[in-house]
Structures are given as structure tokens and as C-alpha cells.
Amino acid sequence: MDETSQKIIDATMSLIRDKGYVATTTKDIAILAGVNECTLFRKFKxxxxxxxxxxxxxxxxxNLTPEIFRNVRWELQPDLEMFMEEYMNRITPDFVKLSIGLRAPQIYDETAPLIMKIPRAFVSSxxxxFxxxxxxxxxxxxxxxxxxxIIFSNTFGFTFLNASFDNKLTSINKENYIKTTVATFIQGIPHY
Amino acid sequence: MDETSQKIIDATMSLIRDKGYVATTTKDIAILAGVNECTLFRKFKxxxxxxxxxxxxxxxxxNLTPEIFRNVRWELQPDLEMFMEEYMNRITPDFVKLSIGLRAPQIYDETAPLIMKIPRAFVSSxxxxFxxxxxxxxxxxxxxxxxxxIIFSNTFGFTFLNASFDNKLTSINKENYIKTTVATFIQGIPHY
DNA sequence: CCGATATGCAAGTGATTACTTGCTTTTCAT
DNA sequence: ATGAAAAGCAAGTAATCACTTGCATATCGG
Structure with a gap:
């Protein structure tokens, strides 16, 4: 992957994140990448x-692979907190916005399965x-x-809401939210 | 509101829900509404x-107004179940998809505050x-x-994930999910 | 029935878009 | 230094898009 191609990709994904796929023009991509528009088509189809x-x-x-589910201590509290924290560290507001921007009829058939990998990996792992x-x-x-x-809907919901509304919906910080959620969950489920 | 205008509005919102605002053309709107394209501009700016x-x-x-928070029995379990159920009954997968489709640079400044009303109403109520x-x-x-x-992230998360992935992520039905979530939550929070 | 209103139709306008073309300039590697 | 490769530049193409225009037809209400 040459440097010019990488600049083009980075510019493209950034614009999709900010404006969506359809509203992202090749002209805008070229400007942001700092290349000539025809160069896009020399490098990509x-x-x-x-x-x-x-x-x-x-x-x-x-990237959220099953690897993080192997660094566990086999104690519910630290483990669940770690899972939620890892998710939120990797699925940033920018990534959420990119996922939304990729929901365009022209590409969604192909992007949807890729987007779904992460929730699937998280839930099944x-x-x-358990x-x-x-x-x-x-x-x-x-x-x-x-x-x-429950854990994943919670994690995803909080992540998405923060990505969409910043702190206009709630001013709770991530760490407190994780601790409260996990504590409530653990206390709430049946134990031996 | 005359019938033709309503047909145009309905066609427009349906297409935005399915394809997003930018990819929704006035030509498509006219076809779906069963009117001539120039009629759109006779009725709307x-x-x-x-x-x-x-x-x-x-x-x-x-529509999700604070009214539903007045039909309460002042018992946590039935009340919380009712809140979640009302949310999920009104915020259908179609509405979720419409909200996403309205995230276009041309209109989002205006639509975002309207979209945010519901989460805000739910959380503050x-x-x-409590x-x-x-x-x-x-x-x-x-x-x-x-x-x-916690309750809202959970409710929103589950709703959104089902809207996005149907039952490809989980086959849990709504009612069971609500019951489990509320039971776990109530058991998990401190009581007198 | 008749006039007013609503809408259809077809063509059009100006702008924009993804992508192409042909030539020129710059960069890179030997 | 030199030739090949990479990239810039400007213009262009064909299609699409939101919206307009002028005329024709259909519908509605009195």
C-alpha cells in the first residue's frame, strides 16, 4: 500500500464518517487527500x-477480536468491566459515526456483514x-x-448515545457508568 | 393538509428510511407518491x-411523551417493564432506520434536535x-x-440492534428481554 | 355545464457528479 | 544524467439531480 493510496483511503473514510457515503464526493476526497482527482481513479477502480x-x-x-476475552481473571467484576472498557476504547464515537455513514444503498450490502462482525464477536465471546x-x-x-x-445492549447503547449526542443527554463519564452497570448486574443475577 | 401533500410526505419519509436523505431523489419520491415530479414543487418549497x-x-x-410516565403503579417491576415496553412499541425498527436516514449534512442541523427529544424525554422522566x-x-x-x-442505554441498545440486524445477532424476544433486564436491575440496586 | 383549481406531461435549465483523456511536470531509481 | 513511473492539470463526457416552465388535461365545486 503506497502512501498516496493510504492518503486517499484515509480522506475517504474521514469524509464518510462526517457526511455519509453518498454526500462524499470524489472532489472532496481529492482535496482532503491532497491529490488530483484523477489520481483517485489511477489508484482505485x-x-x-x-x-x-x-x-x-x-x-x-x-478491531475487536476474541483476544480480549482471553485476558480474563475469571472474576465477574473485573472481567466484565474490562470487556466493557475495551469495547468503548475501540469503538470510539468516530467509529460509530463511520458505521452510520456506511449505511448507503450503494454499499450497504457489502459493508453490513463487516459492521456486524464486532457485535457478533462480542456477544458470542x-x-x-459465561x-x-x-x-x-x-x-x-x-x-x-x-x-x-443485556451487557452488550448496554455497552452499545451508551457508546452510541454518547457518539450521537455528546454529553447533551448525560454527563456521566464512562468509568463511572461501567462500574455502576457491572455492579448492578452482578448483584442482580443469581449466585450460588 | 391535502391528500396529495400527505402522499408526498409519506413517500419521502419512507424512502429516507430505506435509502437515506441524500440518496432519495425527487424522481423516486414522485414515483412512489404516484404524482408528477413537478407537483412536489407545487406543494413544497x-x-x-x-x-x-x-x-x-x-x-x-x-411520539414518546412524558405521559406514559404518569400511568404508573409505583412499583418498580411493573413500572420499569411498562416504560421499556412503551419505548419499544413506539420506537419501531422503521423509526430507527428513519432516524439514521435523516443523518445527512444537508439537514442534520435541523433534524438532530428533533431526534434527540425522545431520548431526553425518556431519561429525564x-x-x-426514581x-x-x-x-x-x-x-x-x-x-x-x-x-x-442504564435502563435507557439498555432499551435503546436492544432496540437499535434489532432494527439493524433483525434476529441475526440474537433470537431473544422483546418480552423476555424486558423481564430479564428489569429483574436483574431491580435485584441489583440497593434497597432499604 | 362551466370556470377555477389541481395536476399531468414533456421538455428544459443549470449545476453537480463519477469518471476519462491527453498532455505536462515531478519524482524516483539506476 | 536519464528513462520510467507517478502524479498534476485542465478539460471533457455522459449521466444525474433538484427544480422550472409552458401547455394540456382532469377534477372539483357551484
Missing amino acids: NKKDIVMNGMEQEKWRG LIEY QSMEQKGKLPHLDFEGLAM | NKKDIVMNGMEQEKWRG LIEY QSMEQKGKLPHLDFEGLAM
Whole structure:
């Protein structure tokens, strides 16, 4: 990946994040990338190709792999706090906005499965985590899918709302929110 | 509001919901509304005017007023379940998609405050509810803003994820999800 | 029935857009 | 220094878009 192509990709994804795919023109991309407009088409097949290449890059994909679910201490409180924190550190407001900007009819068929990878990874890994906790005798058998969805809906919802409304909806900071949520959750679920 | 104008508004908002504002053309609007394209401009100043008129209508605005917070039984479980259920009944997947489609640079300055009304109403009314419960001696003094955000993030998150991914992320149905969430929450917060 | 109003139709306007073309200049590697 | 590759520049193309115009047709209400 040469430097010019990378500049084009970065400019494109930034503009999509700010204005959406359809409202992002190749002229704007060229200006922001600091290249001539025809250079875009020397490097990429078309506008969509720039995006698809951008989404191959970790930088623009919001990397959240099952790896973080392996750095656990097998204690609910620190582990759940860590999962939520990792999610919020990687799924930044900018990434949320980019995900929204990628919802365009021209590309959504291709971008949607990529966007869905992260929620899927998070939820299924969290279910596995709960199952392992059960096997270790630290949790009774519960509806782990439902519990995973509670944690994830919560995490995602807070992240999205902050990305959309900044602090106009709530002034709670992330760390306090995580602690309160996890404490309430742990206290609320059945224990041995 | 004459019938033709209403047809135009309905067609416009439907297309924005499906394709976003920028990708919604006046030609598509006219076809879907079953009118001639020039009729759009006889009835409305421009494309944006159609949208702004649409957002004045309850049908396209996702009505969620503080009224539902008055039909309470002053018991946490039924009340919280009712709040979540009312939200999910009114904020349908279609409304979620419309909200996303309205995020276009050309109109977002105007639509964003309208979109934010609902989260704001929900969170602040929920805070008031918790405060009233405290006054009635049914809850100790707690960080009600934090708790309201937990409930709302959860409700919003689940709603949004279902709107975006259908049942590809989870097959949990709404009612079970609400019951589990509320039960866990109530069990998890401090009581007298 | 008839006049007023509403709407259709087709063509058009000016602007914008993604993308192309042909030539020129700059950069890079040997 | 030199040739090849990379990139700039300006103009261009074809299509699309929001919106307009002038005429024709349909509908409505008295």
C-alpha cells in the first residue's frame, strides 16, 4: 500500500464518517487527500473500491477480536468491566459515526456483514465466557444469551448515545457508568 | 393538509428510511407518491421542506411523551417493564432506520434536535420517576441519572440492534428481554 | 355545464457528479 | 544524467439531480 493510496483511503473514510457515503464526493476526497482527482481513479477502480479497501484495514474497521476475552481473571467484576472498557476504547464515537455513514444503498450490502462482525464477536465471546464461568463453578446455569445481550445492549447503547449526542443527554463519564452497570448486574443475577 | 401533500410526505419519509436523505431523489419520491415530479414543487418549497413538514407529523416522529410516565403503579417491576415496553412499541425498527436516514449534512442541523427529544424525554422522566419513588420511601437515595442511563442505554441498545440486524445477532424476544433486564436491575440496586 | 383549481406531461435549465483523456511536470531509481 | 513511473492539470463526457416552465388535461365545486 503506497502512501498516496493510504492518503486517499484515509480522506475517504474521514469524509464518510462526517457526511455519509453518498454526500462524499470524489472532489472532496481529492482535496482532503491532497491529490488530483484523477489520481483517485489511477489508484482505485471507483469510489466504492476506495471504501472496500479502507474496510480491509484495521484502522477503519474497529478491531475487536476474541483476544480480549482471553485476558480474563475469571472474576465477574473485573472481567466484565474490562470487556466493557475495551469495547468503548475501540469503538470510539468516530467509529460509530463511520458505521452510520456506511449505511448507503450503494454499499450497504457489502459493508453490513463487516459492521456486524464486532457485535457478533462480542456477544458470542461473552456467552462463551459465561459458560466457562459455569464450568469453573463460579456461576449457576443461566440464560447466558440473554445476559450477554443485556451487557452488550448496554455497552452499545451508551457508546452510541454518547457518539450521537455528546454529553447533551448525560454527563456521566464512562468509568463511572461501567462500574455502576457491572455492579448492578452482578448483584442482580443469581449466585450460588 | 391535502391528500396529495400527505402522499408526498409519506413517500419521502419512507424512502429516507430505506435509502437515506441524500440518496432519495425527487424522481423516486414522485414515483412512489404516484404524482408528477413537478407537483412536489407545487406543494413544497424543496426536498428539504418535505422532510421538515414530515417531521412535524406524529406519524413520522416517534411520539414518546412524558405521559406514559404518569400511568404508573409505583412499583418498580411493573413500572420499569411498562416504560421499556412503551419505548419499544413506539420506537419501531422503521423509526430507527428513519432516524439514521435523516443523518445527512444537508439537514442534520435541523433534524438532530428533533431526534434527540425522545431520548431526553425518556431519561429525564425516568429520573423524575426514581426521585418520586424515593420521596414515597420506596427507594433509597441513589445516582438516579446513572440508573436512568442504564435502563435507557439498555432499551435503546436492544432496540437499535434489532432494527439493524433483525434476529441475526440474537433470537431473544422483546418480552423476555424486558423481564430479564428489569429483574436483574431491580435485584441489583440497593434497597432499604 | 362551466370556470377555477389541481395536476399531468414533456421538455428544459443549470449545476453537480463519477469518471476519462491527453498532455505536462515531478519524482524516483539506476 | 536519464528513462520510467507517478502524479498534476485542465478539460471533457455522459449521466444525474433538484427544480422550472409552458401547455394540456382532469377534477372539483357551484
